[in-house]
Amino acid sequence: MTILNERGEADFDLYPYRPSGTAGYAFVVLFGLGGFVHLCMLIPLRAWFFIPFVMGCAGVSYKIYYHHTKVTFTDILQGEAAGYYGRAWSHSNIRNGSPYLLQLMLILASAPLLAASIYMTLGRLIRALDATDHAFLSPRWTTKIYVTIDIGSFVTQLMGTAMQANGGADGVKQGTTIVIAGLGVQLGAFAIFILSVIIFHRRLVLEPTEMSIMHKTWNRYMWMLYTVSGLIVVRSIFRLAEFLEGNDGKLYKTEAFLYVFDASLMFAVVVFMAVLHPGLLLRATRKREMGIPLL
Template sequence: MTGSEDTFKPILLLVRDSSSESNTNVYGLIPNRDANLAALILFAILWGWNTVIGIYTKQWWFFTAFFIGCGLETAGYIGRYLSHGDPYNINYFLDQIVCLTLAPAFFMGGVYYLLAKFSMIYGSGVSRLKPMVYSYIFISCDLLSIILQAIGGGMAATALDENKDTDPGTHIMVAGLAVQVAAMSVFGALSFDFIWRVIKMKKKGRTEHPNLSDKELDALIFEPKYAFIRNKEPLYHIFLYAIFTCSLLIYVRCIYRLIELAEGWDGYLILHEPYFLVLEALIVFLGVLSLSIVHPGFVFGRNTSIPVKGLHKKKHFEETEEEKTLEFNESDTAI
């Protein structure tokens, strides 16, 4: 058997040699060294950037989600880079399959929480659900997805190395990805519904109050406490586009991985790395980059507290004593 044939032979047909620790190339190919090194470096840069900006702006939930996500991406591409020189090392393979599978779920965890914050920023009467309901639903789905993908990835990778049946682990991974795709689909629908309700309220308010300026109208129909955030133009609208871009790209990535795993470990997609490099590495990088450049901390402000809680049915929610003491000024909110 030639080296070329061995490189691209379907994973499940490769054999182990008892004279060595492992003679199974669980990839079914040799990972591209330069492409995976480039991904490693780029995600390491994003990791450092989000760490510094997240700590500085004090957006703790978003910081935690993106810190873990970027860290997992960096670790995953370290595994793929090292696998170029040793594609038989099961530890490198486990590192990349688990880390790169889980990372997007953490990114979406950060994005999900932003929708709850928007519910607070606009106030009651706009959101169809209470802010904490968004958090409970989507973050719970995210955690379930993470657990299923982690368990399934570990089971499938171990089964590959031991020449055992990979179907149980693969099915669990597919289930985890399916949960993630379903949650993102519902999230997208609720996000568009939220935007549509904002637009409708603006049109209605303009009809009823034609003489008010845009800022006066905004403060009248939405929560006035956070008007300074909504009035940060054009940054605020660019931020909304960045959220949409990140969500859409990760959604495409999840669909790709769902199809890839559904084909099995010897399927066409998994044995052709260019698909992975574009639909996994590049797409996730661009999605994370969009919300790294237009970071929530730049929009919300460094010392602005936007506590996520339930909304009352009246126009504006009641503030806690702690929130009443918060003072917003240009020096506090400017980056």
Template sequence: MGGCPAQTDPNTAWPGFCPNSGAAYLYAILFGLTLTTHIVQSIIYRKGYSWVIAMGALWQTACYVFRILSIEYVTNDTYYTVWFVLMLLAPLWINAYVYMVLGRMVYNFTSSAKILGFKAWRFGLYFVLLDIVAFVVQAVGASMASGNNISQSQIFRGLHIYMGGVGLQQFFICCFIGLAIRFQRQMKRDAPATDQRRALRMLYILYAVLTLITVRIIFRLVEYSKGYSSGIPVHEAYQYVLDSTLMLIALVLFNIVHPGRIMPGKESDFPSRKQRKVIGKKNVRGRMADALPVYEFNNNGHMVEPAAEAERNPTYPKTDATTVTYGYVRDLEDRGVV
């Protein structure tokens, strides 16, 4: 009875239960391992945008490092607040990474490089911005609910704000899934069978990760629906099973099927802003439009409109030295245009 300082110390920051330090050490190690793997993979595959998923793994790891410190120093409110806030917010990085990956899939596996009018490089950006909005709302609520010497009314207010941010995040996820399904249908029309198999492997991972995030969101909504009086916050097994384990699985899934394997090479990255400006935003095509000669150069080296026959017939076989298909847009640099 009296052997757990988190319960017996009158100044403890813990809410009435004895935390398991062994479990905290285990999850700190597991999240640390997936963090290391993501860093190595981002270097091997040369995918700079993978810093986002690495950041999610870093926050999860840091969460459990501070949880260990909080278990060791039970009266330190700062350690408790830091791990609590990191645990609530870390999954937003994983969510943002899902948005970024699908945006690149739209570019790589469609001929138009857009879904419902959203260009691939804008597609991910818009949803990441929406994710940031949800992030700010959740951060405000979490910080209000985890302050020092605060009243029950402020705790409830903070938790309700946090839950509102979580609900907002889930609404954005539902909208995103609708666009992902639309992408899947368009990709089946545009991409060859071999490319479809690669794309579907990645897309199913995205669906699985979003499902894990959704289960975690439902858990958090139920957990704090009655504040701390629901009993769930004082049973850490729920948090381990329905939060941390789900996010660990999500991180590992991206280790197993990394976007760098599905979309390898520099040519799979978005064209730069400068390249899009030279080509013209309306003319930018996806990588599945490689067979369509969309840009030509006259004898003076100036870009001209595509040939009428090529516009009418995407399979028109005109590929000479003066023709640039979008799959080789970086040839513009060799020609001195970019």
């Protein structure tokens, strides 16, 4: 696997501490298992919109090269599990550039992949509950707008971390600015998304549809959306504060903050989305429409 060209050893420490190998490997296992569980649920539930979610947990492979002002994507392992593998790998050598870059890019850029499936969930719930009239935006535009913003945030954060790793002092400064912009866009999108969920939820409570009356569990899926969205917002605020504070800040210099306000929160998102998988409600509504009795 080639990551931003082959990275050798730096002549200085890449971390202000020695990353915990135990914590890194623990989250490799947790996100790997989470991705496997979601993959196993994706197929029988026909929840194909969870493919980005699985990618964000466990990963896919492609490449990315940075050349001055041009970024070319060609083969890199993507996903939270791969990012924390990079941190575990770094434990043995904090000057090795390859694992440092692996964790820098993937932990930061995996969140938009998880968010993409969360965005698409709302549109599918609106259609499944036959509640298009209650939506802030039509389900079609809800998915298109939020996923487009999410893709932009994903690419921006990848580009920013690539520039930080390859562009010298100027590249680090410019790359940090780009990452901050990507995180800001992600936060703004989630704020509007949560507002959309609130508006839809309130309208459907006040004017239930026949399908929502039949499937009384729909309400718990709305609260699931609030929960996972809130977790990602808190995580994004932490990462934004970390980048704004800079490498001399306490957030960057204290490894525990990363595991408390990023790793743990993102894994909680994976767990909530598995326990209250929207595919369960979507499958139930499909069966109802086809006249299949619910067990």
